[in-house]
Amino acid sequence: MNVSRKNDILSNIILILVLISSVWGILWSLFLYGFSDLRYFTNLSNLIVFVTVFLVFINKHDQKWFKYLSTIALINITMTGLIYHLLLGTPPISFQSHLTHTFTPILYVVFYYVSLEETIKPKQFWVSLLFPLAYFTFFLATGPITEFYPYWFMNVAEYGFGTVMKLVGLFMLPAIALLSWIMIYIKYIFLTKKQG
DSSP: OOHHHHHHHHHHHHHHHHHHHHHHHHHHHHHHHOGGGGGSHHHHHHHHHHHHHHHHHTTOOOSTTHHHHHHHHHHHHHHHHHHIIIIIOOSSOOHHHHIIIIIHHHHHHHHHHHHOOOOOOGGGGGGGGHHHHHHHHHHHHHHHHHOOOSSGGGOHHHHOHHHHHHIIIIIIHHHHHHHHHHHHHHHHHHHHHHHO
16 A cells, blocks of 8 residues: 555545544534534534535535635634633533544644645635634624623623733734644645645
8 A cells, every 4th residue: 555545544534533523513512502502613613624524525625715714624623622721621521522622623633734735825824813703703792782702701791891802802813813824834834845
């Protein structure tokens, strides 16, 4: 078996594992908590990961926009894992939480770097910030009306607009931007060396 064939087998195994992990996490969450649970960034990120890997599974990933979707999925699911484990998760962590915050993020990151053949350029890293910014803006706008904030660090009612904006604008957004650039740059360099 040549190296290319081994890589294809590895890619397919990872693809199946990401599909199973993401759909299992989404369905489990919907079964336990209903569609209102889709308000959480975690579940939306897992859904975007599922859509991305499903498009690869059915061989519909040759569109120009796919590299943007796969990169958005990469940053979203990485944020999901990091923010959960650094700011939100408290032991004991349930299997369902590990599924959506640990297993799927790790599997998708591996899948992205091992299996996908295209990425955006590092200078386009800002594309990966669009979804998190839209998500944050949506709950910043609707939170005062609905009195629902999915995460404590977005809760303007409790911490005040200024505090939330400082935390998100001065710490979280720059950290996410830097993480995005680094992850995209690593993939870009890897692909450039592989092709040239």
